[in-house]
Amino acid sequence: MELVCPAGNLPSLKAAVDNGADAVYIGFRDDTNARHFAGLNFGEKQIREGLKYARDRKVKVFVAVNTYAQPSGWSRWTAAVDRAADLGVDALILADMGVLDYAAERHPNLNLHLSVQGSATNPAAIGFMHRHFGIRRVVVPRVLSLAQVANLIENVEVPVEIFGFGSLCVMVEGRCLLSSYASGQSPNTFGACSPAAHVEWRDTPQGQETRLGGVLIERRGHGEPAGYPTLCKGRFTVEGEIRHAIEEPTSLNTLDILPGILAAGVSAIKLEGRQRSTRYVSQVTGVWREAIDACKRNPQAFRAKESWHQTLAQVSEGAQTTIGPYHRPWH
Amino acid sequence: MDSMQSQTPRPRLSLGPILYHWSREQVLDFYAEMLETPVDVIYLGETICSKRRLLRPEDYWELAERIVAAGKEAVISTLALIESDGELKTLKRICADERFLVEANDLAALEFLEGRPFVAGHSINLYNQRTLSFLVARGLKRWVLPVELGRETAADLLAARADGVECELFAFGRLPLAYSARCFTAYNRDLPKDDCRFCCADYPDGLLVATQDGEPFLALNGIQTQSAGTHNLLPSLQEVTRMGVDLLRISPQSQHTAGIIEVFAACLTGDMDLASGMSKLRDWTPSGLCDGYWTGQAGIANSPMERRV
Numbered sequence: 001m002e003l004v005c006p007a008g009n010l011p012s013l014k015a016a017v018d019n020g021a022d023a024v025y026i027g028f029r030d031d032t033n034a035r036h037f038a039g040l041n042f043g044e045k046q047i048r049e050g051l052k053y054a055r056d057r058k059v060k061v062f063v064a065v066n067t068y069a070q071p072s073g074w075s076r077w078t079a080a081v082d083r084a085a086d087l088g089v090d091a092l093i094l095a096d097m098g099v100l101d102y103a104a105e106r107h108p109n110l111n112l113h114l115s116v117q118g119s120a121t122n123p124a125a126i127g128f129m130h131r132h133f134g135i136r137r138v139v140v141p142r143v144l145s146l147a148q149v150a151n152l153i154e155n156v157e158v159p160v161e162i163f164g165f166g167s168l169c170v171m172v173e174g175r176c177l178l179s180s181y182a183s184g185q186s187p188n189t190f191g192a193c194s195p196a197a198h199v200e201w202r203d204t205p206q207g208q209e210t211r212l213g214g215v216l217i218e219r220r221g222h223g224e225p226a227g228y229p230t231l232c233k234g235r236f237t238v239e240g241e242i243r244h245a246i247e248e249p250t251s252l253n254t255l256d257i258l259p260g261i262l263a264a265g266v267s268a269i270k271l272e273g274r275q276r277s278t279r280y281v282s283q284v285t286g287v288w289r290e291a292i293d294a295c296k297r298n299p300q301a302f303r304a305k306e307s308w309h310q311t312l313a314q315v316s317e318g319a320q321t322t323i324g325p326y327h328r329p330w331h
Numbered sequence: 332m333d334s335m336q337s338q339t340p341r342p343r344l345s346l347g348p349i350l351y352h353w354s355r356e357q358v359l360d361f362y363a364e365m366l367e368t369p370v371d372v373i374y375l376g377e378t379i380c381s382k383r384r385l386l387r388p389e390d391y392w393e394l395a396e397r398i399v400a401a402g403k404e405a406v407i408s409t410l411a412l413i414e415s416d417g418e419l420k421t422l423k424r425i426c427a428d429e430r431f432l433v434e435a436n437d438l439a440a441l442e443f444l445e446g447r448p449f450v451a452g453h454s455i456n457l458y459n460q461r462t463l464s465f466l467v468a469r470g471l472k473r474w475v476l477p478v479e480l481g482r483e484t485a486a487d488l489l490a491a492r493a494d495g496v497e498c499e500l501f502a503f504g505r506l507p508l509a510y511s512a513r514c515f516t517a518y519n520r521d522l523p524k525d526d527c528r529f530c531c532a533d534y535p536d537g538l539l540v541a542t543q544d545g546e547p548f549l550a551l552n553g554i555q556t557q558s559a560g561t562h563n564l565l566p567s568l569q570e571v572t573r574m575g576v577d578l579l580r581i582s583p584q585s586q587h588t589a590g591i592i593e594v595f596a597a598c599l600t601g602d603m604d605l606a607s608g609m610s611k612l613r614d615w616t617p618s619g620l621c622d623g624y625w626t627g628q629a630g631i632a633n634s635p636m637e638r639r640v
Contacts, residue, residue: 068458070480071487098461118438119456122413124422125438128445132465143512148414171556172412175454176509177479178549181558181630184623186479188456213629216542232509236548237541238519245519245540245551246511325512331524 001261002268003292004062004161005285008040008275013050015282016059020289023060025093026050027274031073032080033064034095034117035274036191047087060090066115068096068174068188078102085110091137094118095174100133113137116163117174117187123155130158137161139270141173146257146326150264159267165284166272167317168252168324170232178231183213194230201226210234227317253312253321255287255304258295280315287311339575341599344592345372345499347582348408348434350507350552352531355385361583362394366401368589369596372578373398376408376425378436378452380514380553381418382527388425395431404432411436411454412510412554432472441469448472453501454510458484460491473497475580478506478562481627482570489575497577503565503591503612504582505537505550506558506621506630515551535585536617547618548631560621560631565608567625568598587615 005021007013016024027033029041042050054061063084069077077099084092085107092110094100095117103112116139120126129135139161140149153160171178173187180186183198200211203222210218210229217234220226227233233249235242252272254261261269269292271284287308295302312321324330346365349358365373375391375398377383388407395405409422419439426433426443435441436452451457451466451474458477466474476485478501489498501507516538517527531538537550537557547559564571564579571579581591594611597603613620623632 068456070458070484071460071491072483074459074461096456096458096462097465098459098463101461101465120438122419122437122439124419124440124442125413128438128442131442143412144414145512151416170513171509171511174456175411177506177630178508178556180479180624181506181508184627184629184632188458188477189479213631215546215548215631216544219543235543237543237545238538238551242543243519245549246515246556247513328525329523331512331514 001266001292001296003285003288004268004270005281006166006271006274006276007050007281008035008037009042009278010046010050011278012274012281014053015278016285017054017057019282019285021059021285023062023090023268024050024054025062025064025270025274027064028080028083030076030080031191032067032069032077034066034115034187034191035064036067037196037275040275051087051089062091062093062113063087063089064093064115065099066093066095066117067191069099070189081107093139100129100135104133111136113139113161115139115174116141119172119174121172123152126152126156126158130156137267139163142169142252143172143325145328145331146260146264147328149266149326153265160265161268161270162261162266163252163272164254164261164269165288165312166252167228167230168247168250168322170247179212182215182217182231194228199229248320249317250320250322250324251316252324253316254323254326255291255308255312257323257326258291258304259299259302262295262299276315283311283315339572341572342576342579343371344369344595344599345578345580346370346374346588346592347501347504347580348374348376348378349583350379350555350557351535351537351585352380352383352385352529352553353535353585354532357535358386361588362398364589365592366398366403368592370403370581370592372404372406374406374408374434378408378411379555380531381410381415381421383529383531388421388428392428392430406432406434406450408434408452409436409440411452411507412512413437413439414512434475441466445469450499451475453477453507460488463488463492463496467493467496471496473499473577475499475501479624479630481625482567482574483627485576486574498575499578499580500564500571500576501562502571502579502581503563503595504561504580504584506560506562506624507555508549508558508630509556511554511556514553515556516553519551539618550618558621558630559618561612561616561619562624562630563612563616563620563622564625565595565598565612566605566622566634568595568605572599584617590615
């Protein structure tokens with residue numbers, strides 16, 4: 001089981017490599033990838049240096065070109081595919097059928113992975129993408145239970161990668177438009193959910209307010225902690241009651257079910273967080289490296305160490321974690 | 332009749348699948364009423380939750396036959412999120428029936444429909460011309476534009492389409508914004524999904540979510556999240572006609588759907604002016620109108636056109 005780690009810049013890539021990643025995933029510096037934030041991602045020079053750094057240490061580099069191209073921007077997506085192919089990256093992570101079609105035709109030897117944004121959650125969907133584009137891995141959205149993941153693995157030819165840690169996307173990725181409904185920009189069209197330019201923070205007598213595109217998505221008491229303002233984790237009024245109508249501001253953490261993940265035949269575990277700090281990448285990668293190795297050595301005796309949980313808690317958003325959808329009662 | 336006045340034919344009207352959990356009687360009464368309206372195409376089937384089984388595929392096929400007998404086109408719509416073997420099996424069975432056109436709402440349906448004519452629903456991510464031609468080569472006959480895309484992308488795709496391929500717009504209804512494994516209606520009742528007690532039946536137009544300052548914002552419909560505002564392209568009828576859009580979809584709501592269809596039909600023929608049509612629609616929608624996606628803004632926004640009419 002491969003450990004796939006995030007890197008939003010060169011120092012993070014090096015931190016992931018140094019702390020035990022088997023593969024690092026990165027994006028170009030534009031809207032062709034789903035972590036399009038100011039100051040993040042890789043230009044030509046950083047990519048070459050990052051590739052060399054990783055290669056010298058036998059770590060793979062994947063490039064995500066996992067947003068959806070519209071006709072007016074099409075050449076940006078094909079250029080991103082060509083650039084990744086020319087650089088000789090180990091895999092390209094794609095979501096858009098048109099972009100997959102282009103990549104499969106133009107670069108038949110390039111490893112293509114279906115991004116989580118590709119929204120494939122069952123054997124028929126994965127089979128379709130495999131048959132047409134020869135995908136060699138699928139990253140499944142964070143909506144399946146572990147039993148469903150295990151069943152999927154038994155029924156597909158394509159190796160399956162799942163999310164193990166980081167922000168918890170509650171919706172089927174690639175098919176969530178909540179962000180563009182409020183702000184005009186979504187992960188599919190712009191490469192970011194709840195983009196910073198549309199977020200406003202206001203101190204009011206009622207409390208601290210967070211607005212996205214002018215819509216009040218959270219109002220909390222003075223001194224209550226504020227997480228990253230994703231719309232689905234805000235508090236709203238439902239039948240007269242103020243609540244987290246969709247999901248609490250928690251992070252996903254699957255350390256405790258690692259033996260089950262290994263037994264299910266998962267090919268790779270992905271850690272979320274290209275937008276997070278280098279410190280986050282080092283700590284999270286280090287903990288997961290140690291945990292996967294311990295689990296592989298002796299899955300029956302595996303218990304997540306308290307120190308691992310403590311380290312992860314320090315870098316978790318909202319300071320709460322959940323097994324999320326992998327655990328049936330969450331549904 | 333003013334068909335001589337425009338070079339492109341007027342768009343036909345379609346009725347989307349019922350997205351909510353209505354009783355069997357309500358569903359049957361609804362379709363009996365719809366047969367009397369000027370809608371041209373009717374989409375049928377459960378697209379949201381596989382636990383809702385008040386009508387089976389056989390019931391929908393029977394309804395479809397009645398629709399065809401009434402001189403309208405029937406299309407069978409399929410589930411938007413497929414996770415379990417059971418869901419996949421039902422989907423396969425629906426896709427294997429060749430009497431009616433089928434609307435694919437998950438990639439899985441593309442696998443089962445390949446090689447024969449099909450419709451790609453708005454939850455299939457068709458954002459560019461290469462995806463369109465790829466799916467046309469697999470049998471796509473009609474596609475519903477993903478709802479977050481606006482007129483610029485629609486125009487580019489319309490210009491790139493092959494002959495005979497039809498474009499449908501989601502023209503009226505609460506916007507389908509997201510799907511999850513979690514049932515949000517049950518979650519808000521503190522019920523587990525496995526013991527949901529079909530509480531979504533209590534909300535025939537979804538469960539309203541308002542912001543803390545009291546603005547209607549979203550509507551929860553089981554595993555689906557919708558907009559509270561009703562997306563409405565009535566003010567853009569002339570523009571979409573000029574662009575060559577083939578179909579305009581009206582998404583069913585529990586009240587006034589027949590009236591809404593009449594308004595669209597009358598405004599298309601010129602028998603009703605837009606201002607009168609808009610005033611009726613404003614009275615008939617639960618939480619106001621929006622059309623931001625069409626003009627390239629946030630979906631919740633109202634374009635100046637929408638406000639002016």
